[in-house]
Amino acid sequence: MTAKESLDPVISAPMHRAMEAASFIRQMFEEGNRLRAELGDDAVFDFSLGNPCAPPPESFFSALRTVAGESSPADHRYMTNAGRPDVRQWLARRLSAEHELDITSDHVVMTCGAAGGLNVLLKSVLEPQDEVLLLTPYFTEYLFYIQNHGGIPKAVPTQKSFQPDPEAFRRALGPKTRAVIVNTPNNPSGVVYEPALVEELGRLVDEHSERMGRPVYLFMDEPYRRIRYVDTPHPSALLVSRNGIIVTSFSKELGLAGERIGYVVLNPRIEGVEVLFGALGIATRILGFVNAPAFMQRIIPHCAGSTVDLSLYRKNREILIDGLTRAGYEMPSPDGAFFLFPKAPGGDDRTFCDALKKQCVLTVPGSGFGAPGHFRISYAVPTERVEKAIPLFARAIDEFSD
């Protein structure tokens, strides 16, 4: 029986398609497991997973103790779907000061990570067949999130540097466009978008909303916002577009990916923002999240101002950029997140990832991120693994060009 025949009676056709689409990362994962079983853990250099490895800061562990000590039974019940009012108020005060806008707790929705936030937003605004624009390269999971809610993902090319290309973006806007997801710092490229270009996208989105007579939303997906190695300011989604919305989480900045805690900030300037806020609450409920994890919501204010120690990522990034550039790899300036996205020598990303695999180095082909001809290296790994892998990256490119 083929995999297809065995799956079809068991699961739905759309789920079958989703499993096939997800298989390029899974294949790498399975290949990694196979190699580890055959050669031992130390022989395999796995740069395929974007799993943050910098530990949470000390403030998180002390908050765990404090909050556990203060717990009363009521703290563990269901709550308003949007999340605890005290935590939303606390966030709203900080966000108002940061963005110089009047943000209240009724603009903030606590979510199960940025992934939960995006799903809740898309559920709330998409009509069937509405288009959602994605700048290439994009986080693969967006395709699933958009399809979850009947939308159509539409890839928009960027510049060679992977900075947004406002002209290509303008051409991609159409009658079906309902939203755009802008992700900076970017997964998979590590590129930090120039604020002026994001402002330009915001202006185009607002003009398009005006023309269409319905809001076109700009979702700024920014879970890597505090994982940056340059000083350029981070553009405010709330200021660049009147329909700009922030989606973020503590997965990367506090190293809490497994705790599933994040939030959405609605723009107070959205016409009918109170209706959208109500919809997000219901979407949180009917998607089965019900509310973001109660305990984690209480932890977050105690971690104000802390982030993971960036020195691990910074060091890995420097070693890789230096080692790979010397070996002849080319990549756009990776100023944020923990990814590099070099050009695949020879031009075919899958073939080159196979060549790396022969050296026991696991990476992900760019085709899965809408950018064939590149491949992703995640450097959220111990530095010792990065150091040992540099000669293997060098050998792969040498053997490939022979």
Ligand SMILES: Cc1ncc(COP(=O)(O)O)c(C=O)c1O
């Ligand atoms: C660009 C981007 N957006 C969203 C997410 C989802 O993260 P989380 O739901 O853990 O906040 C990720 C996770 O890797 C990501 O890379």
